[in-house]
Amino acid sequence: MPDSSNKKFNSSSEKSTMSFSHKYKFWLMLLTALIILQLPIISIPFKWLESYFHEISHGLTALLTGGSIVQIQLFPNGAGLCTTRGGSAFFISLMGYGGAILWGTLLFYLASSHQKIAQVCSILLVGLLASSILLWVRDLLTLFIVSVLLILVLAKIKYSSQKYLQKSLQVTGLLVLLNSLMSPLYLLDGQARGDGAALADITYIPEIIWVVIWFLAALLATYKLSKISLRSTR
Template sequence: MIKKAASAHARLVASDLLHAIKNERTVQIMLLILILSLICWQMPFANYFLYPFKLFVTTVHEACHALVARLTGGNVQMISIAPDESGLTLSAGGIRPLISMAGYLGTAVFGGLLIWWGKRPAEARFILQMIGTVILALTVFYGGGGIFSFVSMLIIGAGILWVSRKANDAACHMFLLMLAVQTTLNSVLDIQTLFLASVMGAQHSDARNMESMTGVPAIVWSILWGAIALCILTFSLWVSYRPQAKTGSGGLDASIMPGISGGSTMQDPVLLEQDIESSLADLKLNTAAAKEGQKIKINPKEEKKRK
């Protein structure tokens, strides 16, 4: 039964995502950005255009380490990003396993939030202002990892703020979608790189840190994080762009059969059958309760005659 329900839900999610690709303009734009990004990666000179966005994702990765370190009672000493797109966060104290996991999973969560925020063009400018401000704050307080790191983080934060102040609403929304695509894409590909590094026996990585703390091989952690990241991104897309439920569709009274009035449920026969059975059971219970109430109700005139 659980397997059947999971399969039905997976079909529903796939159907909703396909509907979003066909009908949601924002999803179509993100898909186009994704395709162009993959093409640019194969072109030597065009790849330089994506370099600042890769450094942005590295900054997000290290910021997630720093955030969890602070939330778990630790102290952050330094955030550093390198020209090869790698990064380093030095911290003391805190819950070390959570801090190590926060980099890759936190980036995936942040990418999911960007996808969700991307559905709201009117809020794009405010979101960009918040992101730019946070990056500048991280640069001032923790950006002591060398000239390249400090200048890069400063330019990234200031650049995002500049776009939020100078660009029009449409351009702000487009830039936010660009950040969303690059963050989600790199969060998955970085885990792929981590997996290959774990296979090759790299000694310095978040997965290797988890191996030293838990005894579980680094390759297992990289696979687990990759699966979780894909689930997070799929869920964020589905929640953000699934078709909205339509009450009262198909001539059904939503007050009587609320479970089968949603548009997404109508697309799946298994869920539809379950909703119909549940609704019929509720109707039977309500009918039985009403009959019982009529049986025990005494007519006032008959009560006077008895007296």
Template sequence: MTHDKSSISNVSFFQRYQLVFVFLIAFFVVEIPFISIPLKWFESYFHELSHGLAALITGGSIVSIQLNIDGSGLCTTQGGSRLLISFMGYAGASLFGYGLVRVSTMHQTVTKVFIGALSFVIATSLVLWAKDILTIGIILFLLMFVTLKLFYFKKAYLPFLFQLTGATVVLNSIKSPLYLFDGRSLGDGATLAQLTFMPEFVWVVIWCALGMMTAYLLIKSHLSRQY
């Protein structure tokens, strides 16, 4: 395959490596107190939602989703596969982060379908599973942010905001599993260790690897579109 050299040269250095810069910005933003909290809400929501969806897919049900102001959360489920439910929290967050980044550059029609479907899922979780005022407020904030893409998709700043949000979700899905090394044998890693007899350390490595692979695939895909 041959490339048009003139078209390649017209792509600026920033445009070519834009997503790399976005991930670098996200890396520092997630460490800034207060500013990082709304971005952590996305990762926490997608983490808990992934638990819930795994329960639904495997024949269980969602009792409630709870989100806290500090970015932590809890999804209470009944039935379903404990193994898949426990595994999908961090893995699902990586997938949702991937989707948020990719939707920023998708064709307009595909973008509207994706955002419409995501908005429906968020609205459903708000109506059915948000039981306390704080969780309702946080999910409302997330829903309003996502629907901005539907009504203001032509705004130049929205792709960057979605890329930044998706990048922080991916980075948090890499960083968050490391907190399981607290010596308390609590959380998804401990549950999986009990179910599979594989050490918690192995599951943390798998989740971190999935997050890093997600970031790599996003950046690789972006760079390939510049040539």
């Protein structure tokens, strides 16, 4: 006779495993993102992506506050530069790191909403990268870096199932968020350069205060996403 008690045990064990993976899905993805960031070569495109979001946030803020984008530059070490003309100096400086936090949060949130939304999000990202190449990239190095990012996103869309694309975008969002969490700390080098120093000059609020604000904002965004992810698994 079939052993019904054994079947019940196996079924219970499977449910327990699924429950664990669903309950801690966000933290497992966050751990995956942390591991990826430690890998010497694989982490490079994600650092480029965070830098791109940082610089495009400067640029888009300039456009929204009445200015214009002159040029976007990205460098192999993950640094970048967005040259703008006009607009609000305060908001342009604020939204570099702030924008990267928003992009990472938005990527994860939209990808978590639905598989179709993840696909639309990827297509919009392709459009943004392609527009940047056409409108604001002026040098070969930046052209290469943005083209690599564009090819990687296109490859995700073409070769990934919708479910895999959704998970991939979620992890990408967390990678951008983690990079935006750590990047402001590099401003504490005593050289008084970068967005924090620019905001200090404008507001007379010390650079370290702005670094703390960006750091705490990234932490808060990570916490909020963990709560949203937990609710979606119930």
